[in-house]
Amino acid sequence: MKKFVLLPLISCILALLWACGGRQSDEKRTIVSGRLQVLTDETLLPIMEEQVAVFEHLYDRTEVALASAQENQIVSKLLNKEVEVVVLTRLLTEEENAFFKARKFAPRIYKFATDAVTFVVNKQVSDSTITVDRITEIMKGNAGDGPLNRLVFDNPNSSTVRLLKELAGVDTLPATGVYALKSNADVLKYVYETPQSVGVVGINWVVRPDSSTRKYVEGIKVLAVKGQEGKIGSGGYYKPSQTNLADSLYALARPVYIINAEPRKSLGMGFAAFLTGESGQRVILKSGLMPDSVPPRELIIR
Known part of the structure; x- marks a missing residue:
């Protein structure tokens, strides 16, 4: 009788040991192979989602847990060892x-x-250009009453806010003329519904909208930007196309890094090697960003 009582107990113990062993091997x-947590700047979320999907398809023994956050939160988690791999639009500071x-x-x-950094407006707006000087004036609180006098960001601690604050030489956002929401998707929706506002995304x-934002993207347009005198993009108005990024003509281009x-x-x-390799660079090429190394094209002549 004892033998029949012990058999289920032994089976349960063996099952638990097998499950624990399986979890340890997965880790x-x-x-x-294995599981990786990656934290990305929210402005780069669509392209990073595509990168993860392709990476997991090519390497089926991998699982990448991708999440997005504000720039300052990402750096804080990196320094506190809460995450080991992040994607940012800037290098670490000396203090960091x-x-x-x-x-x-030293991280790799x-x-x-x-x-x-792209500026979008409602398609009903007649203006199709904006200058960096105008953008910096709005960031300084000098929006005025003219057209396009309202900048709308994804959130107050985003990388785009940080970049434009540095450009304008201000430490805080002005009380008027600048608004911060919660995400890039919210910015697209706001611009779609609110003419005269300029979204920053x-x-x-814009290039690769998903099903939830496609409606808004179809109702907006991208502004051409003129740089400050004597700086990149000062010779005319340029849209953020890959050609203009490659030719260093767009005034508000910024590098994208993976920090391991x-x-x-x-x-x-392995993930960093994929991003910088041919497969990852081809995904970048389709996203609207400029790849760090343009993948070669093979022409078959018959």
């Missing part, structure tokens, strides 16, 4: 690098694309 990562130097460790940093939100702070060579390195 072991190599360059091309000091955290790693104190641990006698790879540039894999060039993004464009990442270019891939894994303590050993693991799946983060």
